[in-house]
Amino acid sequence: MDDDTPVLDNHMHLDPDAARGMDAVDDFVQLGGTHLLVVNKPSWHLGVESTDPEDFRSVFETTIDIVADATKRLPGRAWPILGVHPGLISRLIDDRGCSPDDAADLMQRVLDIAAEYVESGDALALKSGRPHYEVDDAVWEASNTVMKYAFALGADLDCVVQLHTEASEDLTEIADWADARGLDPLHVVKHYASGRLAGPTPSVMCNKEWLETAAEHEAPFLMETDYVDDPDRPGAVMGPKTVPRRVRWLREEGYDDAIEIAHVETPKRVYGIDTRRTLG
Numbered sequence: 682m683d684d685d686t687p688v689l690d691n692h693m694h695l696d697p698d699a700a701r702g703m704d705a706v707d708d709f710v711q712l713g714g715t716h717l718l719v720v721n722k723p724s725w726h727l728g729v730e731s732t733d734p735e736d737f738r739s740v741f742e743t744t745i746d747i748v749a750d751a752t753k754r755l756p757g758r759a760w761p762i763l764g765v766h767p768g769l770i771s772r773l774i775d776d777r778g779c780s781p782d783d784a785a786d787l788m789q790r791v792l793d794i795a796a797e798y799v800e801s802g803d804a805l806a807l808k809s810g811r812p813h814y815e816v817d818d819a820v821w822e823a824s825n826t827v828m829k830y831a832f833a834l835g836a837d838l839d840c841v842v843q844l845h846t847e848a849s850e851d852l853t854e855i856a857d858w859a860d861a862r863g864l865d866p867l868h869v870v871k872h873y874a875s876g877r878l879a880g881p882t883p884s885v886m887c888n889k890e891w892l893e894t895a896a897e898h899e900a901p902f903l904m905e906t907d908y909v910d911d912p913d914r915p916g917a918v919m920g921p922k923t924v925p926r927r928v929r930w931l932r933e934e935g936y937d938d939a940i941e942i943a944h945v946e947t948p949k950r951v952y953g954i955d956t957r958r959t960l961g
């Protein structure tokens with residue numbers, strides 16, 4: 682980058698063993714990336730197929746370790762976001778024979794463990810949500826229960842809850858659920874958002890059209906790739922260089938204010954992180 686602008690990817694996964702790991706971080710830095718929010722991979726991608734909540738601790742420990750490694754390579758730093766992928770509910774029901782209620786209960790216990798790491802300062806935020814694919818009513822209800830529980834934890838801990846949900850430009854109902862539990866909807870972040878979203882704060886995927894929409898809108902937003910670091914799906918979602926590339930593009934297009942909003946102001950207002958002071 683031709684200036685000292687922080688460049689944050691708000692949602693990336695890194696895999697220490699199976700894939701590119703730190704090479705992906707180096708690619709990000711090479712193009713001007715400075716800060717990362719690293720979300721734990723879905724537990725089944727890290728070999729955890731258990732119904733014992735304690736077994737999920739290894740997923741969180743792995744993520745915390747790789748964040749420490751990434752921080753050593755970044756001009757800024759990385760932070761972990763820990764939680765439960767909403768798709769777990771279907772795996773627990775279809776593969777492990779859980780009822781929707783049992784699955785929801787397990788997912789809440791795993792969120793309790795993620796919350797311990799937030800409370801101790803080892804993680805920045807929680808991750809929850811609901812399936813982005815069609816499920817029956819019982820599974821939908823159970824998923825909403827889990828997400829509401831995550832909001833209550835976020836309110837207790839005063840931390841952000843990142844969401845994985847269906848594609849939508851209006852999640853005001855979800856924002857109301859957060860609000861009712863004492864969590865400011867600004868502190869609910871919808872990962873994989875398009876350029877406009879009513880309710881939670883959008884974390885916009887780096888599609889140029891969506892970024893342009895968000896930049897014109899002048900509301901708080903973040904930028905992300907959802908880089909998956911999966912050697913079996915090399916073309917899946919976006920590569921680690923994409924956020925810094927799109928920041929350059931926004932600069933060329935004259936969206937300087939939007940860059941400040943997505944990489945400095947929104948990170949500070951939403952997560953309480955100072956991307957400028959933690960740089961260099």
Ligand SMILES: [Zn+2]
Pocket residue numbers: 692693694720907
């Ligand atoms: Zn993701």
